[in-house]
Amino acid sequence: MVSQIDNKNQQIDDVSGADHVPNSVDIDDENKTGKRQNQNSLWAAIKSSPSALYGGIFLLIIVFACVVIPHVMKMDPFATKASDILMAPSWQHVMGADNVGRDVFARVLFGGESSLLVGGSVAVVSGVLGFIVGAYSAFFPKIGYWLMRVCDGLMAFPAILFGIALIGGLGQSIGNVILALSIVFIPYVARVVRSATMSNMNENYVSVLVSLGASSTRILWRNIALNVIAPWIIEVTFVFADAILVEAAMSFIGTGIPQPSPSWGNMLYDSRTYIYQAWWLTVFPGVALALTVFVINIFGDGLREVFDPKRRR
């Protein structure tokens, strides 16, 4: 009997999770909400937000360009050619060649692959751990108080400096960059999840579940979690973008992805020496970095519109 009611509740929750209008939709947004009620699928919601749609498409293009193309075309970011040293962009090297005659285009794409790998892994690791920390610290206020103070302490360190110090202790490798940045970004995710969970805990459905005798694990992971997913996904998208920026800054001062592996940050550092002779060494990795982060940020803004119609402009 109890489980039947529980199931019903679960279904109601599933529905509200699926069309992504959390129970907090305001009445004074009625015209917009009204429009959205006809569109039940996530796809329709994404289509209704140009930022999410085009941001998503461009992000896929960038991922394809960095992860698939260099391998399919069998590009070599390490091949040097003495005759091509500091060669300006031409048909032979579309983005020119660097100070040891390596193809900048290949290095930009491979650099993008490692940036996306770092950004994506950090988003997943800090996303999952941040969700657990945030949800439990909302559910158990006493542990939560101390967990949040630890988060405050972590957030008092600027991300870049904390990353540098961690890499100092752990040693410089791409895996350690991912580990260091995941630790840096857990508090950001945890804070968002915590406040979303806390506002859900005041909802009626939670008190109903409590009086039905549902276990706290069940309430937290099968009911509240579904309502927290929207703000969580948005935050994780921004962590993705920020992690790419911080990785680039760390590589720029020599504590990120170790040389000679290309990364946008260390390519930009190398470009500084040749800034008077070779503009292409600065411009192409720089534009690739800014464009990627810009597209992810636009995508994140779009997701925010999709999940939260109140924020639509």
Place this chain on the structure above:
Amino acid sequence: MLKYIFKRLLSAVPVIFIVGILAFFLSRLSKGDPARVIAGTDATDSQVAAIRQQMGLDLPLPNQLWDWFIALLHGNFGYSYILNQSVSSAIASHIFPTLSVAIFGEILSLAIAIPLGILAADKQGTFTDKLVQGFATLTTSMPSFLVGLLLMLLFATRLNLLPVSGFVSPTESFSQYILHLILPAVSVTTLQIAIVARMTRSSMIDALSSDYIRTAVAKGLPRSQQLWHHGFKNAAIPVLTVVGQSFGELIAGSIIVETVFDIPGLGQLVVNSILRRDYQMIQGILIFVAIVFIFVNLITDVLYAVIDPRIRQESF
């Protein structure tokens, strides 16, 4: 007012405590024996043991943690055995250029971002608003060192208007000091402009929809007075919060930008410490920046009470 400040100071204690513990474990993270690194490769075991004892590394972990805290409370951020200098004296000799860039950048960002944010809120939904928001999204996507490099590219090879590297002390030539600061400050400020302009916009939109603005409109006040005197005064608190919260990132940004413009500040100290594998120095700088961050936030919280009488009232 004093009671409010005291309460706020007290609430910073657990955070400082946790920052201390985190930094302690960070400093014990490194693989290998720091004493052996300092003693050099051809030191005998007894020499290494002597250094361990001198550094207190032979004590149990809780004792080390305790000593660490006592040292922190005395303003001792550690000792670089590689430079044979205390971290605080190294910071003291490098802090001025970094602070110059950060503070000049902060002033620049406030001077640009607040009017931009108010403009966007006033013209909400129009093309101007979209332009400001697009600009903000674009600048949040550009790390400060990239802006610095692009500015350098532009000014070094095309314009020749401003100096592109180095730092001149204000006692030497004040005008040169300012001229050398312009490009670094503009580089660190772009991100800050985006953050502050966004916050100003959203908090102004809230303020502009309130009753007192309707009253101000009804009694025929000029728009500028409605916006600045009535609107912004009420919208200032969230703006102040982001300014305080992002000041730490601004210092971190200055540290990276110094590498671009060859400025002999904390950034140079950090980069050289990385090259020397001097992690005591890096951790000391990290703690120093974290403590500066905590205090800047304390000061912003106190400023709330100065700006907003309601907060002052609550504490009594």
